[in-house]
Amino acid sequence: MTEVGILGTGAQVPDRVVSNDEAGAAAGVDDAWVVRKTAIRERRWAAPEQATSDLAAAAGSAALRSAGITPDQLSVIVVATSTPDRPQPPTAAYVQQLLGAVGAAAFDVNAVCSGEVFALAAAEGILTRRGGHALVIGADVYSRILNPADRRTVVLFGDGAGAMVLGPGRGARVRNLALHTFGELAGLIEVPAGGSRRPADQAALDAGLQYFTMDGRAVRSFVEDRLPLLTKQFLHDSGVGPDDIRHFVPHQANGVMLDALFAELALNRAVMHRTLTHYGNTGAASIPITLAEAARSGAFRPGDLILLAGFGGGMAVGFALVEW
Structure with missing residues (x-):
């Protein structure tokens, strides 16, 4: 059985910056309303020619460089x-092709x-038994599925991708994982058709x-x-106890x-890392983007x-404890 760690991280967001006023125009809300309700000030939306796989591959390349791993050393991409780019085939197949x-x-x-925590658990389980290296990417382009007139959702989401390289030996150790799904609440967040x-x-x-x-009030109650x-x-x-945690990602x-939530958890010695102010809610990308930015800033010792x-549609909840 191989001990698995995080060897490198990376992130990619689109170039286009979208203000609250622009995002909320069709929904009839302005910057002040969005900031008060969400603490989000701007987000990035993909260019017309950009798909989820493009952002995912760019984030994956950054994580590979961070880890000092080449694409041909990967045994798994999740x-x-x-x-997704399309209902079929898996977006990961396009990422494999783009990365070579x-x-x-x-x-x-x-x-x-x-999704990123669930993907981390899947990749960690594979590598624990088989060894090798895995690239785990969270990537979403929510701007393509937002109703511009729905103020409950259109101002929340941005596009982006974040990635981790997993492998044996050096690096941050994944000490524990836990996954939960509450299927009776699946209807709270959905794309109906x-x-x-x-x-x-x-x-x-x-x-x-x-x-x-999304039923925003019900989701908030769930959280x-x-x-x-x-x-x-x-x-x-x-x-471990709450005071053992140094970083909360x-x-x-929603800010x-x-x-x-952070106040309720009483993680008194921890720093909560946030990227939503500038990127919004980037779906499955939000945890790996935030982790990558914190790592790049030198926040971890x-x-x-x-x-x-992680928490969201399903309703699904995922936890990972990482020792840097």
């Missing part, structure tokens, strides 16, 4: 996304905004069912009611909600314990 990672098994994971339950036919398009929808207890149980199961859902916490 892409966490809920906005010949020989790497490539597949997608869809756990929406918890475009699958086998409801194809994206003309009637569905006319009704706007191709757009992302307030479930996340603190689940987090405390995960720390207990990992053999949560899914970048106001994160402030309330050897031996620091980092808590990754």
Whole structure:
């Protein structure tokens, strides 16, 4: 059995900066409203020619450089996304091609905004038994599935990708992982049409069912009611206490909600890392983007314990405890 660690990180966001006023124009909300409700000030949206795989491959390349690993050394590529290039084939297949990672098994994971942690768990499990190196990428282009008139969603989301290289030996050690799904709440976050339950036919398009929808109040209640207890149980199961955590890297859902969650968790010696101010909610990309930016800034020291916490559609929750 091989011990697996994070050897390198990387991130990629589009060039186009979208202000709150621009994002909220069709929904009738302005910068002041968005900042008050979300703490988001701007986000990045992909160019028309950019797809999820393009951002994912760029983030993956950055992570490979950080780790000192070449694409031909990869045995596995896992892409966490809920906005794939196409329903088929997996976006990871395009990423493999773009990177030239010949020989790497490539597949997608869809756990929406918890996807990076679920993908990390899948890759870690494979490498623990088989060895080798894995590239784990969270990537989403939510700007393509947002209803511009829905103020509950259009101002929240940005596009981007973040990546981690996993492998044996040196690097940050993945000490524990936990995954949860609450399927009875699956309807809180969804894209109603475009699958086998409801194809994206003309009637569905006319009704706007191709757009992302979210029951924001119910999602917030889920986070307030479930996340603190689940987090405390995960720390207990990992053999650590709240004061042992030095860094908290949560899914970048909403800044106001994160402030309330962080206070409830009482991680008194931890720093909560945030990128949503400038990037918004980037879906499965938000945790790896935030981790990569913190690592690049030199925020982590050897031996620091980092808590990754993903939550979102499904409803899915994923935790990872990383020792830097």
